[in-house]
Amino acid sequence: MDGKVEYxxxxxxxxVETERTRNRRVYVPKVDIVETGGAMVIYADxxxxxxxxxxxxxxxxxxxxxxxxxDQEFPGRSLSYSEYDVGDYERAFTISDEVDRxxxxxxxxxxxxxxxxxxxxxxxxxxxxxxxx
Amino acid sequence: MTDPLREMQxxxxxxxxVFTGLEQPLSQEVPLVNAWVGEGDVVVTAELPGVDPAKxxxxxxxxxxxxxxxxxxxxxxxxxSYHRQERHYGRFSxxxxxxxxxxxxxxxxxxERGVLRITLPxxxxxxxxxxxxxxx
Numbered sequence: 001m002d003g004k005v006e007y008x009x010x011x012x013x014x015x016v017e018t019e020r021t022r023n024r025r026v027y028v029p030k031v032d033i034v035e036t037g038g039a040m041v042i043y044a045d046x047x048x049x050x051x052x053x054x055x056x057x058x059x060x061x062x063x064x065x066x067x068x069x070x071d072q073e074f075p076g077r078s079l080s081y082s083e084y085d086v087g088d089y090e091r092a093f094t095i096s097d098e099v100d101r102x103x104x105x106x107x108x109x110x111x112x113x114x115x116x117x118x119x120x121x122x123x124x125x126x127x128x129x130x131x132x133x
Numbered sequence: 134m135t136d137p138l139r140e141m142q143x144x145x146x147x148x149x150x151v152f153t154g155l156e157q158p159l160s161q162e163v164p165l166v167n168a169w170v171g172e173g174d175v176v177v178t179a180e181l182p183g184v185d186p187a188k189x190x191x192x193x194x195x196x197x198x199x200x201x202x203x204x205x206x207x208x209x210x211x212x213x214s215y216h217r218q219e220r221h222y223g224r225f226s227x228x229x230x231x232x233x234x235x236x237x238x239x240x241x242x243x244x245e246r247g248v249l250r251i252t253l254p255x256x257x258x259x260x261x262x263x264x265x266x267x268x269x
Contacts, residue, residue, distance in 0.1 A: 033216035034209065045220055047180035047247035072178060077171035080232070084165040084180060111182035111247015 025087025029065070029113075040099070040117045046089045047111035054113055056106050063104075064092040065113065163225045164200065164249075174254045175231055182247035183220070189244070191251060193237045198253065201226035234259040 020026060029044040042065075046054065049067030057064045067089035072079075100120040107114045164179040179200060181189070189202035206222040209215070235253040242251045 030219040030221075032218050032220050034213055035216055036210070036213050040216070043183075043220065045182040045247070047182040050246045072167065072169075074169040074171070074176050077169040077174070077176055079167060080170040081166075081168040084167060110184065110244070111180070 025085055026090050027087050028091050029067070029089045031091065038119055040119075042093070042113075042115040042117070044089070044091065044113040044115070045111065046108070046113050048086060049089060049108070049111070049113075051108040054106070054108050056104065056113075056115060058095075058101060058104065061095055061097070062092050063095050063115075063117075064090070065115070066090045067113070162227050163221070164227055166200075166227065166229055168229070168231075170232055172255075173260075174252055175233070175235070177229065177251045177253065179227070179249045180247060181225075181244070181249050184244075184247075186244040189242075189249065191240070191242050193235055193240055193253065196231040196234045197228055198231055198235075198251065199226065199228045200249070200251075
């Protein structure tokens with residue numbers, strides 16, 4: 001065996017990278033993240049997607065935003081000049097335990113998703129101290 | 134003491150980077166547009182998320198369409214701060230040469246889901262005319 005054995009642990013992608021099953025262009029939406037004190041607000045630009053096409057999921061500590069965008073179609077006309085492509089949106093964030101999982105508000109307006117992640121009031125109580133024996 | 138040869142190579146790389154950078158357009162015009170051309174009209178679309186439609190100006194002169202406006206940032210309130218700021222704000226302006234003259238009075242613009250869609254009908258005088266070949 002002359003192949004190198006990898007003993008080193010590999011750092012994980014955060015979040016873990018997955019592959020897509022649909023053959024479609026997917027874009028990473030640009031975001032602003034604002035800390036308001038009581039909450040963290042994520043604004044994501046997702047032009048072309050409306051509130052019915054946006055999905056926000058929270059699994060363990062990974063918050064995923066997906067937005068499905070319908071293809072542009074104008075019957076009787078052909079796309080003769082194109083500077084941008086249309087596709088879905090996807091982006092994931094790792095969030096801390098301080099977020100109240102039951103109080104995440106999502107609103108879509110004018111192609112902008114506004115996600116409000118409220119702070120959990122009793123985050124302190126969940127912390128477990130490791131003792132020495 | 135730095136190796137002079139290595140320093141030269143580094144400089145060369147740096148120069149290459151600078152000059153390759155210059156090949157790209159210096160100012161990218163925003164917004165990016167798509168144009169769908171039909172027989173009777175042209176549909177121009179642009180992605181403009183989070184823009185107040187009242188702050189978008191659309192003008193047509195001859196066969197040139199100009200889209201301009203402002204995207205305002207929501208001002209931060211007392212005690213708020215940015216963790217990340219990736220979205221673009223400010224003025225935008227964009228001109229586009231259309232394939233034909235348009236009926237400026239019948240231009241229609243809609244703003245939906247952050248996408249601007251402008252329908253520009255072809256000017257009557259600019260429509261192709263069939264000319265019958267006469268036999269003498």
